[in-house]
Amino acid sequence: MKYLAVVVAALLFVAANAAPSRKAAAPACATTPAQWTGYIYEISFADAKLALRVSEANYDRDAKKLKLTDIDVKESAKKTITLLDYSTGTSYTSVEGQCTKGNVTGIIPNFGVPGGATADRNGAKYLGSSLPNLGVLVYEYYGTDSVDGDYYVTYTPIGDGEVCVPILRSLLTTSPLKEAIFEYTNITTTLPADPFSMPPGC
Numbered sequence: 335m336k337y338l339a340v341v342v343a344a345l346l347f348v349a350a351n352a353a354p355s356r357k358a359a360a361p362a363c364a365t366t367p368a369q370w371t372g373y374i375y376e377i378s379f380a381d382a383k384l385a386l387r388v389s390e391a392n393y394d395r396d397a398k399k400l401k402l403t404d405i406d407v408k409e410s411a412k413k414t415i416t417l418l419d420y421s422t423g424t425s426y427t428s429v430e431g432q433c434t435k436g437n438v439t440g441i442i443p444n445f446g447v448p449g450g451a452t453a454d455r456n457g458a459k460y461l462g463s464s465l466p467n468l469g470v471l472v473y474e475y476y477g478t479d480s481v482d483g484d485y486y487v488t489y490t491p492i493g494d495g496e497v498c499v500p501i502l503r504s505l506l507t508t509s510p511l512k513e514a515i516f517e518y519t520n521i522t523t524t525l526p527a528d529p530f531s532m533p534p535g536c
């Protein structure tokens with residue numbers, strides 16, 4: 335009996351000490367892979383206008399280039415192809431074949447979790463369902479910043495989670511009233527052929 339009590343006490347001790355490590359801290363998700371391609375579904379409300387866009391995105395952090403090609407648009411959105419070339423500081427925006435050249439400043443976005451974000455204290459979860467094979471392992475982070483307003487972002491980790499893949503980004507600004515949801519799908523790390531060709535008319 336005494337022996338059993340010792341075993342039970344030992345098991346309780348192990349359980350108590352194992353508990354915190356089971357709820358591992360959220361990974362940093364500070365950046366995406368250096369190269370990726372995928373689709374971005376955006377639904378937004380800004381300047382009293384609704385827009386929906388489905389775009390193909392090509393991204394290369396080392397070449398410092400990002401290209402977004404709309405493949406479907408609804409509401410006020412116009413079919414747009416944008417090439418942001420941070421290596422020369424030039425942007426090319428082609429709206430229905432009409433090209434406008436502009437400047438891009440700063441460094442190419444890394445699409446990672448924003449610096450000031452807080453990781454959701456509930457830790458890992460499954461987007462969709464926690465039933466086997468029906469969900470995607472994700473971590474969520476939220477915060478407020480001067481550009482995006484209130485936001486939450488959802489990522490799935492690669493390896494130790496320093497590098498992650500974005501899944502959702504939701505933004506809400508009260509003044510002016512703006513909101514947007516971005517969903518990322520089919521991201522792969524192999525770019526298609528000629529990923530940063532000039533938009534039409536440029």
Ligand SMILES: *[C@@H]1O[C@H](CO)[C@@H](O)[C@H](O)[C@H]1NC(C)=O
Nearest residue numbers: 423424425434435436437438
């Ligand atoms: C871009 O920058 C160049 C050089 O600083 C400037 O001459 C030009 O007016 C800028 N273009 C736009 C669209 O702001």
Ligand SMILES: *[C@@H]1O[C@H](CO)[C@@H](O)[C@H](O)[C@H]1NC(C)=O
Nearest residue numbers: 372373390405519520521522
């Ligand atoms: C997304 O990936 C799935 C699975 O590989 C594939 O069947 C589908 O065609 C892809 N969709 C697009 C638009 O590439």
